[in-house]
Amino acid sequence: MSYSVGQVAGFAGVTVRTLHHYDEIGLLVPGGRSHAGHRRYGDADLDRLQKILFYRELGFPLDEVAALLDDPEADPRAHLRRRHELLTARIETLQKMAAAVEHAMEARRMGINLTPEERFEVFGDKDPEQYAEEAEQRWGGTEAYAESQRRAARYTKADWQRMKAEVDDWSERYAALVTAAEPPAGEPAMDMAEEHRRHISAWFYDCPPEMHRRLAAMYVSDERFKAFYDSMAPGLAEHLKEAIEANAARHTV
Amino acid sequence: MSYSVGQVAGFAGVTVRTLHHYDEIGLLVPGGRSHAGHRRYGDADLDRLQKILFYRELGFPLDEVAALLDDPEADPRAHLRRRHELLTARIETLQKMAAAVEHAMEARRMGINLTPEERFEVFGDKDPEQYAEEAEQRWGGTEAYAESQRRAARYTKADWQRMKAEVDDWSERYAALVTAAEPPAGEPAMDMAEEHRRHISAWFYDCPPEMHRRLAAMYVSDERFKAFYDSMAPGLAEHLKEAIEANAARHTV
């Protein structure tokens, strides 16, 4: 019914030193001591440790953790709710970061340059107006940048030619499909959306349907991606987006 | 085309001191210095800083960040891929933590006690066999624990009586519904699933359909939850799970 430092450290996944430290600063004082002066942790101590580790995991400094835990206002249910909120909030920001990384990967794949504030928007909380003017200056030169991109990569020249041939072939066929007014949710369009996905997966990065769907949203929401696809045929970006969504739905069934 | 420490600190969301530190340890040495000895950061420096902050955000110590960035093997695409993988992995573990918290909330709501290893499983990497024997000893006494739970909470005695009356009424009606062989996806069952969800939201914690669905999965996967519901009527747990899923699907359309 009571545990030693070693045991607690063992199943809580912390070091003995950490428990000593928490004792020193009064954050987690064990319920009692053995005859020999050894720390003895009871169930209540384990419970408290669990909460401590939780808040620590989310980046709270230890004194704030202490304040949270020693708040006489909060009942256990409120704690669980609070933790769930913190977790979901954290998950949300990480998902935004992941989305920004996807954005960057797609931009790189298509040789589109990013503005400096876009590079940092991964970390949130930006003043979007602040550096707006100089963002303008940075346009143009995209083609040279894209070319340097290509050279910087690992592929050989022959690889690049094969890849480019695939892209050209695909875009020609998809443009034809759009001008023939094929429906986006039809079999031919979905098949070409799937081909698009496999192309990315084969040459650039693993792109499951879920992610492909998020990319599709970018193709219409971001002007540069939209311009890239619409240059193949007018309305192609929107058409491709719907085809990708239909294809993803077909996959997840 | 080149920025001062203050500017960089501004739009990267770090302090000037941090940039000084990165210069000191050679992690991010600015491209040049002005006449007066002031640091001048170029575009390449910003790019590198973005990567540094990213890896730092994910908990890498700075020397490892340096090792990653100065690895001559890695091309930029590989970096983006790697970052995306790290992010999705982190998101996944956080989602597991959130699930464990939901588990704990539901257990507390129904007065079910958790074993000590369950309390820590939020943090993953446990040897599931290790403390198995003593887990046994901890059973029984659940009712007393549940009672103490009730007293510890914020509600008044009258509130508890009202709440319990609601529960009793609901379980009686749901048991009748099951014995009458009503289909789980039928309107009456879905309505009672919705009532169940609203009950939790009103008395305990906000429970959107998404979360309700995850709880339903626990009702059949965890023996204790299953026993709780099956004691109302045989097969009720499974029936309720399907009703909750049907109700959630109805909600998201």
Next chain:
DNA sequence: CTGGGTCCTCACGTCACGTGAGGTGCAAGC
């Protein structure tokens, strides 16, 4: 020519522990 703002370089402080050093209590094996 005097502020005010931004930059500079020491250099010590802080937080959450890590890492020995040197010693104690106790059960098992020789």
Next chain:
DNA sequence: GCTTGCACCTCACGTGACGTGAGGACCCAG
């Protein structure tokens, strides 16, 4: 009965990633 081993103890200094002044240089505006 003794030593060996193990898990524990208490100092106490080290470390990583900065925070926080102290004291001084540069530069533009009023």
